[in-house]
Amino acid sequence: MNNKPKKALNQTLTKMVPAVLTALIATGLGFIALYTSPVPMIQDFGKMLTVGMIISFIAGVLILIPILFTRDHFFKKERVKQKQVKLKNMKGDRFFNWFTNKLILMKWFIVLVAFISAGFGIWADLQAGVETDVEKFMPQDTQELKDIHKLREILGSTDQISVVYEAADVSSAELLEWVDGVTGTVKSEFPETIIDTRSVTTALRQMNEGEFPVNQKIEEYLAEMPESQKKLLINEEGTKGVITLSIEHLEAEELKGFIDDLIDYFEAEELKGVDTTVTGKAVLDAEMVTALTAGRYKMTLLGMGLVFFGLLLVYRHPVKAFIPLLPIALIVGWSGGAMFLLDIKYTPLTATLGALIIGIGTEFTILIMERFYEERKKGRNSNEAIVVTNRKTGKAILASAFTTIGGFSALLISDFVILSNFGLMTLINISLALFSTIVVMPAILIILDRFVKIRHVGENELPVN
Structure with missing residues (x-):
């Protein structure tokens, strides 16, 4: 046995x-x-x-x-x-x-x-x-998710895309005019997706009663701008700036298509000597789709x-x-x-x-x-x-x-x-x-x-x- x-x-x-x-x-x-x-x-x-x-x-x-x-x-x-x-x-x-x-x-x-x-x-x-x-991954009946939806109804958007632009001097008059131009035209280019845009020129217009300031006034307004606000729009070295786009909440495939179109738009509008990069959490989500x-x-x-x-x-x-x-x-x-x-x-x-x-x-x-x-x-x-x-x-x-x-x-x-x-x-x-x-x-x-x-x-x- x-x-x-x-x-x-x-x-x-x-x-x-x-x-x-x-x-x-x-x-x-x-x-x-x-x-x-x-x-x-x-x-x-x-x-x-x-x-x-x-x-x-x-x-x-x-x-x-x-x-x-x-x-x-x-x-x-x-x-x-x-x-x-x-x-x-x-x-x-x-x-x-x-x-x-x-x-x-x-x-x-x-x-x-x-x-x-x-x-x-x-x-x-x-x-x-x-x-x-x-x-979509979360429990759909949670209070936190309901709060996000409520906030989106009030603000119009909780999703953002950042367009970072780089140059030797992002506070120059010529470059700021370009920033002011694309800040306005990008919204009209994608009216169904982009809800609002914001850049350093948006703040300059607010300080100048809605008009874009010229030459000497640009330097004055930049100097008067609170440092905490200025840091959100351009870096301390003055070599990088950001245009913030508030967008509609999109499904993954729609978001990826929009970002591809946005990249093409900024490449077509890019000023000589300026490099632009479309980035942010939404871009990471789109990259996740590809991955x-x-x-x-x-x-x-x-x-x-x-x-x-x-x-x-x-x-x-x-x-x-x-x-x-x-x-x-x-x-x-x-x-x-x-x-x-x-x-x-x-x-x-x-x-x-x-x-x-x-x-x-x-x-x-x-x-x-x-x-x-x-x-x-x-x-x-x-x-x-x-x-x-x-x-x-x-x-x-x-x-x-x-x-x-x-x-x-x-x-x-x-x-x-x-x-x-x-x-x-x-x-x-x-x-x-x-x-x-x-x-x-x-x-x-x-x-x-x-x-x-x-x-x-x-x-x-x-x-x-």
């Missing part, structure tokens, strides 16, 4: 741990893509995912496995209970056998439907919008590329390195389709879903593939091997997926929209990863099995990876 726990321990350390380590490496490579994001919070998210994954692996090997071995080796009553559990599991095994045999018969149909639907999802994902408005749209595709493609080359080094076989990524590509497409159908916009959190899909999905697909080829090396044909694989490893993946779903479900009750949407999409993606691994992966393994030559255990030659 005591030999069984030792045998189980040996098989776990020699079979399961290397497979899990391979999945860990692939997952880590997928998360590296998050570090390339220009958004710091996404980079930090990637770091914490990597750290948590490493800690989980170490805890599993150094804590969980010894606990399980101790239980089975020293407590005989527990082993009697295990036998009773095995009898209960026989019904589950019969279901998995029946289910997998059905999958084998429908393998081509499954793969065809999977790739067509994923293609639609990728197309739909390209149409998805991006949300960077912090107000989340172009950045999320780059992160996903980079993550998949890193995983492929990592698996290629491990397996030294391009087909085996490619197989785990096929279900992942499907999940990426399905996820985009789900966001389109649910009308959920990308946020700094949901932009990380591509890398998260690669991390979670790769672990599942590698474990299934490792067990499949282990059964193939024992002499089973591809159909028999996938039946055993789904029956044995499928249940473990189901348990892992359900516990992960349970953990992320807590995000659904968050009052913050950004968190609840992220939780919802994570649950959908984990479910898609589970479906792709249990349903689509077996079909892919059987179809591509002909490209991976296997030497059965016991033959003189080593298995070809």
